[in-house]
Amino acid sequence: MPAQHWPAPVATAPVTAIVALPGSKSVTNRALLLAALADGPGVVRQALRSRDADLMVAALRALGAGFEAIAETPAGIDWRVTPGPITGGASIDVGLAGTVMRFVPPMAALADGEVRFDGDAHARKRPMGPILDALRALGATIDNDALPFTIRGPLSGGEVTIDASGSSQFVSGLLLAAARFEKGVTIRHAGPPVPSQPHILMTVQMLRAAGVSVDDTEPDVWRVAPGPIAARETTVEPDLSNAAPFLAAAMVAGGSVTIPEWPLNTTQPGDVLRDLLTRMGATIELTPTGDGTANLTLTSPRTGAAAGTPTGTDTDLGTGTGADIGTGASIRGGTDTSAGIGPGTGTSAGAGGGEIVGIDADLRDVSELTPTIAALAALATTPSRLRGIAHIRGHETDRIEALVTEINRLGGDAEETDDGLIVRPRALHGGVFHSYADHRMATAGAVIGLAVPGVEVENIATTGKTLPEFTRMWGEMLGGEDR
Ligand SMILES: O=C(O)C1=C[C@@H](OP(=O)(O)O)[C@@H](O)[C@H](O)C1
Numbered sequence: 001m002p003a004q005h006w007p008a009p010v011a012t013a014p015v016t017a018i019v020a021l022p023g024s025k026s027v028t029n030r031a032l033l034l035a036a037l038a039d040g041p042g043v044v045r046q047a048l049r050s051r052d053a054d055l056m057v058a059a060l061r062a063l064g065a066g067f068e069a070i071a072e073t074p075a076g077i078d079w080r081v082t083p084g085p086i087t088g089g090a091s092i093d094v095g096l097a098g099t100v101m102r103f104v105p106p107m108a109a110l111a112d113g114e115v116r117f118d119g120d121a122h123a124r125k126r127p128m129g130p131i132l133d134a135l136r137a138l139g140a141t142i143d144n145d146a147l148p149f150t151i152r153g154p155l156s157g158g159e160v161t162i163d164a165s166g167s168s169q170f171v172s173g174l175l176l177a178a179a180r181f182e183k184g185v186t187i188r189h190a191g192p193p194v195p196s197q198p199h200i201l202m203t204v205q206m207l208r209a210a211g212v213s214v215d216d217t218e219p220d221v222w223r224v225a226p227g228p229i230a231a232r233e234t235t236v237e238p239d240l241s242n243a244a245p246f247l248a249a250a251m252v253a254g255g256s257v258t259i260p261e262w263p264l265n266t267t268q269p270g271d272v273l274r275d276l277l278t279r280m281g282a283t284i285e286l287t288p289t290g291d292g293t294a295n296l297t298l299t300s301p302r303t304g305a306a307a308g309t310p311t312g313t314d315t316d317l318g319t320g321t322g323a324d325i326g327t328g329a330s331i332r333g334g335t336d337t338s339a340g341i342g343p344g345t346g347t348s349a350g351a352g353g354g355e356i357v358g359i360d361a362d363l364r365d366v367s368e369l370t371p372t373i374a375a376l377a378a379l380a381t382t383p384s385r386l387r388g389i390a391h392i393r394g395h396e397t398d399r400i401e402a403l404v405t406e407i408n409r410l411g412g413d414a415e416e417t418d419d420g421l422i423v424r425p426r427a428l429h430g431g432v433f434h435s436y437a438d439h440r441m442a443t444a445g446a447v448i449g450l451a452v453p454g455v456e457v458e459n460i461a462t463t464g465k466t467l468p469e470f471t472r473m474w475g476e477m478l479g480g481e482d483r
């Protein structure tokens with residue numbers, strides 16, 4: 001659905017849908033890179049096809065790895081990956097992919113010549129300094145502190161101290177290639193807390209599965225011993241962060257959404273949706289299927305109600321106590337309420353889903369969930385405070401500023417804080433919701449549009465970063481065609 005302004009469909013009835021999600025961007029891009037650095041040919045099954053994943057494949061090919069598609073199904077693509085000598089002379093396009101701009105340079109520092117990196121206009125603004133400084137400290141030569149840059153090895157490895165408070169990807173990027181450095185690596189973090197810790201654990205677990213020795217027993221210190229990265233066969237889990245807008249849809253529209261193959265054991269931050277959305281009023285059930293996964297079903301707080309007007313003012317965020325304002329798994333029952341459109345004159349949801357409860361949540365570890373949670377907060381009946389996420393100003397766009405601007409543009413009441421945002425209930429109206437080339441802004445606009453007629457998402461095609469089929473899947477979930 002390539003239209004520049006995508007009229008977000010309004011939910012006119014509760015949803016009942018099973019939504020099978022393609023593979024995780026984070027797992028796919030780690031698995032592909034590890035396969036390219038491995039000691040023999042390997043297979044990555046059910047890999048994501050998307051802009052970020054395609055950029056990773058192109059980057060690794062440019063550095064000498066071979067990729068052969070051995071099967072392609074709706075679940076993803078199976079790649080046979082044949083590592084080769086790491087070749088210099090390449091020019092690598094990182095697009096806007098954090099996983100490409102932070103994970104590939106350490107490998108490029110092992111190439112037999114210089115490698116040039118560049119990306120989208122906004123990619124040049126994303127923080128790179130700490131990882132480039134670390135690579136310099138480990139032996140590489142780099143001509144800039146942000147994109148575009150050229151990197152030249154050799155790089156011997158050793159010990160390095162970095163401030164990774166801006167992105168966990170600085171740590172993951174160094175760890176992924178570290179076993180191939182002559183001396184391995186010891187990374188010490190010094191600075192404010194590192195965000196997105198589950199993503200670092202994902203890196204550590206995937207390295208260990210490939211036979212790499214990683215010591216992470218000391219907080220904020222990671223030690224990787226030099227040695228081979230074992231060739232293996234990996235199967236990519238569904239992308240749980242991309243489950244977020246679909247699960248949110250059931251909260252807004254009413255009804256239920258089921259995500260099959262939800263891994264029972266996972267390092268994906270999306271697993272925390274079970275807690276967050278329960279606190280916002282949903283009921284979530286995991287039904288194991290006996291293969292290490294489950295069907296996850298989210299049921300709206302209430303289903304099929306007519307739209308109405310919530311009061312939405314019973315909780316005050318201004319006390320500064322830091323206490324959670326979420327009401328746990330509580331479900332407000334009884335009377336018909338709207339999908340959380342605040343008091344006032346705004347339009348109301350066609351379907352009238354459940355009453356969404358605001359949340360006070362530290363999202364530092366799961367910050368990529370922020371846009372969806374903020375969209376729900378804009379439809380909630382009580383205020384929300386999302387905190388611990390100062391670093392998301394360096395994501396695909398400044399997500400704090402973008403979310404506040406776009407929610408307020410639709411008549412909402414959102415405010416930036418030092419480390420996140422506050423969203424208070426207020427009636428929303430239609431208008432253009434800008435995506436800032438950010439896939440998760442685009443899907444946040446789609447979530448709001450379910451309840452607010454007249455929302456048009458600018459550049460919905462940007463969802464192709466991690467979910468190229470988004471509009472088709474959204475339309476199917478709502479029981480119609482691609483809209
Ligand atoms: O390593 C990864 O796959 C990711 C780490 C996180 O980055 P930050 O630590 O910069 O938040 C996350 O937000 C991003 O979507 C994916």
Ligand SMILES: C=C(OP(=O)(O)O)C(=O)O
Pocket residue numbers: 096097098099368395396440
């Ligand atoms: C922050 C994100 O992406 P990236 O991997 O580009 O950092 C994201 O997907 O929310």
